[in-house]
Amino acid sequence: MRVEKLKIHGALLITPKTYGDERGFFLEMWNRKTYASIGLDFDFVQDNHSRSEKYVLRGLHYQVNGHAQGKLVWVSSGAVFDVIVDLREGSPTFGQWDGRVLTSACHERLWAPPGCAHGFLVISDYADFHYKCTDYYSPGDERVLRWDDPKIGIFWPIPIGIRPKLAPRDANAPDFLSCEKYPMGKPLGLSFPTSP
Secondary structure (H helix, E strand, O other), X not given: OEEEEOOOOOOEEEEOOEEEEOOEEEEOOOOHHHHHOOOOOOOOOEEEEEEEEOOEEEEEEEEOOOOOOOEXXXXXXXXXXXXXXXXXXXXXXXXXXXXEEEEOOOOOEEEXXXXXXXXXXXXXXXXXXXXXXXXXXXXXXXXXXXXOOOOOOOOOOOOOOOOOEOOHHHXXXXXXXXXXXXXXXXXXXXXXXXXX
């Protein structure tokens, strides 16, 4: 397993070891001991699976009021551009973003720490996207950050002339200055590694 620290404090890109031959491949999807050895020892309580077509953009989503979700995400078919934004006041990367292409061909996993907004853009014809979450979905505590806020400046790989396909709540999300954040010292609902 290869582990790369990302720009966002506590975020990781994980590439599992894959065993393959002319018959296909095998990889271990999840092993708590293996992930605990890199600082990700969590009780994941909810698994989600979404399928989206090309240029669907989902996000940037997060939860507040003690229901912050850490998310381990990956793609089982297709490819996405996956993005996280640090909303933790006091974090050394507060207000910054990072993004990575995740593909079914390379099997990468991205760890988005609690306290970060998360979203993705489908860049293949369609994509199956999976999430392991550290807290349950809490509709009343879900928040959305504007995907194209110039203050954050995310460079989404969208061709000129193409508008991403957005849910109404994502299209009308508040910008970084007005969105709800995680105040320094306020618990997020769980502890998480500060330096993997």
